[in-house]
Amino acid sequence: MLYEKEREIVLNACRRMVNDKLTVGSWGNISLRTDDNNIVITPSGTNYMKSTVDDMVITGISGNILEGKLKPSSERLMHYEIYKNRKDVNAIVHTHSIYSSVLSVIDENIPAITEDIAMLLGNNIRVSEYAITGSIELAKNVVSGLGNNNATVMKNHGAVSVGSDMERSITASEVLEKSAKIYIYSRMIGKVNIIPDNDINKLRAISEDYLNQWKNWK
Numbered sequence: 212m213l214y215e216k217e218r219e220i221v222l223n224a225c226r227r228m229v230n231d232k233l234t235v236g237s238w239g240n241i242s243l244r245t246d247d248n249n250i251v252i253t254p255s256g257t258n259y260m261k262s263t264v265d266d267m268v269i270t271g272i273s274g275n276i277l278e279g280k281l282k283p284s285s286e287r288l289m290h291y292e293i294y295k296n297r298k299d300v301n302a303i304v305h306t307h308s309i310y311s312s313v314l315s316v317i318d319e320n321i322p323a324i325t326e327d328i329a330m331l332l333g334n335n336i337r338v339s340e341y342a343i344t345g346s347i348e349l350a351k352n353v354v355s356g357l358g359n360n361n362a363t364v365m366k367n368h369g370a371v372s373v374g375s376d377m378e379r380s381i382t383a384s385e386v387l388e389k390s391a392k393i394y395i396y397s398r399m400i401g402k403v404n405i406i407p408d409n410d411i412n413k414l415r416a417i418s419e420d421y422l423n424q425w426k427n428w429k
């Protein structure tokens with residue numbers, strides 16, 4: 212079996228996504244770029260809590276199937292398009308998380324209201340334009356919504372987070388959902404204050420050291 216370790220990383224991230232209630236059913240999908248630029252991606256329409264490493268699908272970056280008995284995720288074009296445009300990204304998590312979806316429905320960006328957004332996600336997390344699921348238009352919209360950030364909210368759909376490894380990407384999903392929740396609650400009871408641009412740049416600069424340390428604690 213090709214990429215056994217990488218298949219396990221993807222499957223564990225799927226289970227974490229379901230346990231964290233970042234998606235329901237088989238919606239949401241996850242992929243990992245291997246060292247030799249192939250993709251391990253979740254299958255289409257599968258219960259992740261019952262899946263095994265054998266169910267993961269191995270493809271090339273243009274979608275050619277290298278190994279797998281199931282069909283790769285129907286939203287795979289979005290994964291390939293992100294990998295082609297972001298050389299720093301090796302893991303992608305797409306969720307249908309509730310609070311991020313609320314902001315996606317009202318088309319509201321998430322500004323840098325807390326330090327973890329600035330450190331892990333970037334500055335001003337944008338809503339990417341709507342296009343129907345699985346289309347190349349949606350894939351391109353998500354790439355442009357991401358820009359250089361590590362997350363975007365997909366209009367009337369859900370959320371995408373990216374990272375240089377799976378730990379960072381799935382944590383970015385958790386931080387995004389937490390941030391969306393904080394932003395919605397803050398807007399309900401008062402004025403929202405945003406971290407100044409100058410401090411966001413400083414936070415970005417120290418984030419790599421911090422994240423490396425934090426990763427070692429895992």
Ligand SMILES: [Zn+2]
Nearest residue numbers: 238239286369
């Ligand atoms: Zn979706």
